[in-house]
Amino acid sequence: MADVKIPKILRARKSLAREKVEDLRHGLLKAGVDELLDSKACVYLTGSLARGEASEQSDLDIFMFSDMEVDEDREVHQLLDPLDLSRLQSKLIDVANELGFPPFSNEGEYLVFHSKSDLVNKIGHRDEDYTNILTARLLLLLESTPILGEELYSRTITQIIGSYWRDYERNEKAFLPVFLTNDIVRFWKVLCLNYEANSPPEKDLLKRRVQNYKLRHSRLLTCFSAILQFLWRLRDGPAISPEEAVQVVQMQPIERLIAIANEPNCSPEVQDRVHSLLEQYARFLEHTTGEKGEVRARFDDESFRAERRRE
Numbered sequence: 168m169a170d171v172k173i174p175k176i177l178r179a180r181k182s183l184a185r186e187k188v189e190d191l192r193h194g195l196l197k198a199g200v201d202e203l204l205d206s207k208a209c210v211y212l213t214g215s216l217a218r219g220e221a222s223e224q225s226d227l228d229i230f231m232f233s234d235m236e237v238d239e240d241r242e243v244h245q246l247l248d249p250l251d252l253s254r255l256q257s258k259l260i261d262v263a264n265e266l267g268f269p270p271f272s273n274e275g276e277y278l279v280f281h282s283k284s285d286l287v288n289k290i291g292h293r294d295e296d297y298t299n300i301l302t303a304r305l306l307l308l309l310e311s312t313p314i315l316g317e318e319l320y321s322r323t324i325t326q327i328i329g330s331y332w333r334d335y336e337r338n339e340k341a342f343l344p345v346f347l348t349n350d351i352v353r354f355w356k357v358l359c360l361n362y363e364a365n366s367p368p369e370k371d372l373l374k375r376r377v378q379n380y381k382l383r384h385s386r387l388l389t390c391f392s393a394i395l396q397f398l399w400r401l402r403d404g405p406a407i408s409p410e411e412a413v414q415v416v417q418m419q420p421i422e423r424l425i426a427i428a429n430e431p432n433c434s435p436e437v438q439d440r441v442h443s444l445l446e447q448y449a450r451f452l453e454h455t456t457g458e459k460g461e462v463r464a465r466f467d468d469e470s471f472r473a474e475r476r477r478e
Contacts, residue, residue: 171428171442174449177220177421184221187266188212191227192314194262201315203255207246208233208280209316209323210259213306218385219419222456226269229259230303230311232281234319252280283319287326290350305354308347308416310389325413332409342406344397355390358382373463377455380466380475384451385420392423399427421448447478 195201195210204210214228215221233247247255256278260271271278285294286304295301304327313320331347362382396415397407418426427433428441454475455462465471 171425171438171445173425174445176449176452177445180215180221180452181219183223184216184219184225187216187221187225188312188314190266191262194266195258195315198258198262200255200258200262203251203258204247204316206234206316206319208255209319210255210314211307211311211316211320212314213311215385217312217419218310218389219421220385220452222452224269224456224458227263227271229271229278229314230281230306231255231279232283232286232303232323235282235284247280283323283326286323287330290327290330290346301350301354301357305350306389309351309354309393310420324416325409328409328412328416332412335409338406339408340406342408343401344407344412347412348394348397351390351394355386358386358390373466376466376472377463380451381455384448388420388424388448392420395427396423399430421445450478 191212200210208231210229210231211217212227212229215225216227233252235246259278263271279299281298281300281303285298285300286307289295289300290304292300308324308327328347331344331350332342333346335342359382362378393415396418397412400407400411400415415423424441424444428438454465466475
């Protein structure tokens with residue numbers, strides 16, 4: 168069976184994203200950010216750059232976390248001190264400006280640091296509701312790519328999966344990824360709630376329409392492509408191992424679909440469905456390409472909106 172055909176825009180966007188990520192990594196290395204981190208912290212990307220679908224207008228969605236140490240009183244401490252964190256944030260802003268990325272939203276409000284301890288150990292903790300830990304962790308798992316601190320990045324993902332798979336040793340013959348799946352669904356619902364809570368006023372209705380369109384495509388794919396991969400893998404066995412889970416989260420959302428369609432035992436019906444999804448996602452990327460005013464103007468056309476709703 169032939170491999171599924173990947174639309175041209177998806178291939179072009181992946182190539183552009185790869186170039187932009189390498190430019191950013193090179194710029195940060197040139198600025199000495201790796202020396203500042205000194206293996207104590209990780210900088211990773213989310214958003215369109217990490218998903219491999221960046222356009223020339225893509226902004227920079229950066230998250231960071233610090234490694235930890237436990238003292239003799241079992242107190243957890245971040246290895247990167249606050250002063251180095253401030254230097255890191257300053258260098259990130261300078262390099263992003265030099266490379267021509269749009270300014271960070273809300274003057275860098277979301278350019279914050281998380282503790283690896285929180286990402287690994289506070290799954291389901293009440294602190295997640297107001298410290299953005301859930302978002303940082305799920306984006307790390309579902310659509311991220313490391314910029315600096317790759318060894319720490321890989322080790323942390325393995326440890327997070329270990330936390331979700333904490334009961335695996337007692338149930339390895341029939342382990343289902345219910346814990347992680349519930350958190351993915353919870354994250355999807357948080358995205359939907361945030362969309363409703365943070366929707367712009369009626370005078371900015373065009374912005375709301377674009378946000379809704381993105382929610383129904385890129386956000387939806389980020390969350391449910393991982394669940395789809397778990398379901399596909401369960402066709403051939405009664406359990407999902409932590410090693411398989413790491414493989415799933417290391418894929419980009421689009422790659423999770425393509426991997427299913429390219430499996431030797433994939434039926435023509437499933438392959439056709441994946442091809443249809445890829446074609447529709449390609450149209451989504453085309454419709455959201457351009458400057459903000461240009462994109463919003465498209466959604467001011469009633470016939471255009473009606474066609475998008477039918478999709």
